[in-house]
Amino acid sequence: MSEKxxxxxxxxxxxxIVSEIESxxxxxxxxxxxxxxxxxxIRICREKLSTTEEDVNRILKELEGENG
Amino acid sequence: MNDLxxxxxxxxxxxxxxxxxxRYQSPFWVKAEMNKLNHxxxxxxxxxxxxxxxxxxxxxxxxATLWKDDFTRxxxxxxxxxxxxxxxxxSILFAARITFDPVYGLSLRILDIDPSYSLGELERxxxxxxARLQKEGLFHQNKSLDLAMLPQRIAVISVESSKGxxxxxxxxxxxxxxxxxxxxxxxxxxxxxxxxxxxIAQLSRIELVKHHFDAVAIIRGGGGDIxxxxxxxYILAHRIATFPLPVITGIGHATNETVAELVAYRNCITPxxxxxxxxxxxxxxxxxLNEAARSLSEEGMHLLVSSRRDTDDLSGAFIRSMHVLLxxxxxxxxxxxxxxxxxxxxxxxxxxxxxxxxxxxxxxxxESFISRAKSGxxxxxxxxxxxxxxxxxxxxxxxxxxxxxxxxxDPAKVLARGYTITHCNGVxxxxxxxxxxxxxxxxxxxEGTIRSEVTGxxxxxxxxxxx
Numbered sequence: 263m264s265e266k267x268x269x270x271x272x273x274x275x276x277x278x279i280v281s282e283i284e285s286x287x288x289x290x291x292x293x294x295x296x297x298x299x300x301x302x303x304i305r306i307c308r309e310k311l312s313t314t315e316e317d318v319n320r321i322l323k324e325l326e327g328e329n330g
Numbered sequence: 331m332n333d334l335x336x337x338x339x340x341x342x343x344x345x346x347x348x349x350x351x352x353r354y355q356s357p358f359w360v361k362a363e364m365n366k367l368n369h370x371x372x373x374x375x376x377x378x379x380x381x382x383x384x385x386x387x388x389x390x391x392x393x394a395t396l397w398k399d400d401f402t403r404x405x406x407x408x409x410x411x412x413x414x415x416x417x418x419x420x421s422i423l424f425a426a427r428i429t430f431d432p433v434y435g436l437s438l439r440i441l442d443i444d445p446s447y448s449l450g451e452l453e454r455x456x457x458x459x460x461a462r463l464q465k466e467g468l469f470h471q472n473k474s475l476d477l478a479m480l481p482q483r484i485a486v487i488s489v490e491s492s493k494g495x496x497x498x499x500x501x502x503x504x505x506x507x508x509x510x511x512x513x514x515x516x517x518x519x520x521x522x523x524x525x526x527x528x529x530i531a532q533l534s535r536i537e538l539v540k541h542h543f544d545a546v547a548i549i550r551g552g553g554g555d556i557x558x559x560x561x562x563x564y565i566l567a568h569r570i571a572t573f574p575l576p577v578i579t580g581i582g583h584a585t586n587e588t589v590a591e592l593v594a595y596r597n598c599i600t601p602x603x604x605x606x607x608x609x610x611x612x613x614x615x616x617x618x619l620n621e622a623a624r625s626l627s628e629e630g631m632h633l634l635v636s637s638r639r640d641t642d643d644l645s646g647a648f649i650r651s652m653h654v655l656l657x658x659x660x661x662x663x664x665x666x667x668x669x670x671x672x673x674x675x676x677x678x679x680x681x682x683x684x685x686x687x688x689x690x691x692x693x694x695x696x697e698s699f700i701s702r703a704k705s706g707x708x709x710x711x712x713x714x715x716x717x718x719x720x721x722x723x724x725x726x727x728x729x730x731x732x733x734x735x736x737x738x739x740d741p742a743k744v745l746a747r748g749y750t751i752t753h754c755n756g757v758x759x760x761x762x763x764x765x766x767x768x769x770x771x772x773x774x775x776x777e778g779t780i781r782s783e784v785t786g787x788x789x790x791x792x793x794x795x796x797x
Contacts, residue, residue: 269479269480273479273619277618277622280622283625283629286633288633290633290634293630293633297626300622300626301626304622304623307615308616310480310482311507311612311616312508312509314482314483314510314511318514321539325535325539
């Protein structure tokens with residue numbers, strides 16, 4: 263769940279930065295900092311597309327635990 | 331008791347059979363619920379339990395027989411029309427004949443079952459399930475859940491050996507964009523009578539570990555259109571509608587959507603489409619990411635360019651406005667100079683004009699004065715002339731009058747009128763006292779002299795008025 267939250271949060275923050283820049287709310291002074299942050303967020307989201315940390319065995323163990 | 335007729339059991343049973351046989355000579359149509367089909371695969375015969383319920387209570391019940399040959403024919407009809415075999419729990423309209431066996435008792439022998447009636451009944455049951463879910467406000471419940479931006483972790487309800495499951499995993503695993511999915515199989519029957527309870531059991535397992543998953547996929551495939559009736563089951567549909575995770579279906583058929591599919595978050599029809607749908611979500615996310623990245627670089631560049639342009643614009647505008655200002659002041663000065671020039675010009679002109687006017691007026695005044703003087707003089711001259719004439723005339727008149735007066739004073743004329751002049755001793759006598767009696771008077775008349783002697787004097791006078 264926290265994993266999901268991470269990329270969703272990252273994506274939301276990214277969208278906010280983009281819309282801030284698009285709507286011209288950002289001054290030239292803030293630009294560099296915002297672009298740097300956006301790059302980090304894009305990397306987090308792109309990594310999420312090609313990785314997952316779920317493990318069948320862990321889930322099976324949980325199911326057994328619930329049943330037993 | 332002797333006259334009492336006693337029958338053997340067989341006789342009674344045979345009598346009943348005969349009576350029923352007489353009464354029910356031809357087959358008749360009956361509608362009932364197929365409670366249990368009771369098919370015996372070895373013999374191929376079925377021994378169905380038929381029911382009629384009212385308000386959930388059994389109000390009629392009978393055993394039936396369906397022989398192998400009839401069952402085979404009926405099943406073929408059902409699969410053709412209903413896409414379903416004859417199975418437990420469906421309503422049927424069947425042709426029957428009453429049979430009564432002394433050993434096995436009463437039963438109905440099913441000769442034929444009308445598949446269209448069952449189809450209508452199934453459709454009706456489906457509509458009832460839909461209406462009930464709608465009434466309960468659950469029909470859209472699963473659809474209104476939020477699907478994760480990246481539906482990456484999928485709990486799959488399927489049959490491991492099925493073609494549908496293979497289609498799904500192949501599409502997911504071999505996507506060319508290297509999107510990574512996690513899926514876990516929760517094996518279930520997906521066809522036949524046990525579908526409902528089997529799927530529900532797996533949904534319950536998934537619910538226990540739901541925090542590991544983004545969505546549930548119900549995948550079936552390769553089974554054609556047969557055996558989907560279980561997906562119209564109200565209980566299954568209810569479970570799907572109220573499930574805490576979005577449920578996506580790919581149960582692969584071409585006929586009307588089942589209730590389970592209708593209430594699912596999304597119905598993708600085929601397992602491959604379902605995999606495609608999940609991949610599409612990744613695409614959407616990826617596209618938005620790329621757009622964000624492009625937008626960032628474009629907008630960032632744009633911001634840089636535009637701020638430079640703003641500076642340029644500002645300095646340009648400054649220079650331009652200074653030019654304008656200079657030009658304006660220049661023009662202003664020129665205007666002022668021109669205005670001064672034209673004003674002084676006008677002033678001068680007006681002064682000159684006034685001067686000329688004044689000069690002209692002065693000239694006029696002088697001239698008129700002179701002419702007035704002249705005319706005055708001439709008037710005077712005329713006056714004088716006329717006055718002189720007048721005077722002369724007047725003088726002439728006076729002269730005439732004088733002359734006349736003078737002529738009247740002439741002594742000759744006076745004498746001629748009778749007056750006389752008296753002398754005494756050479757002196758003109760004008761007073762009586764100047765003479766004394768006896769003096770000789772010489773009296774001069776108009777013509778001739780008289781000599782006379784004074785005898786007396788008196789005081790007699792003449793009135794002076796007529797002098």
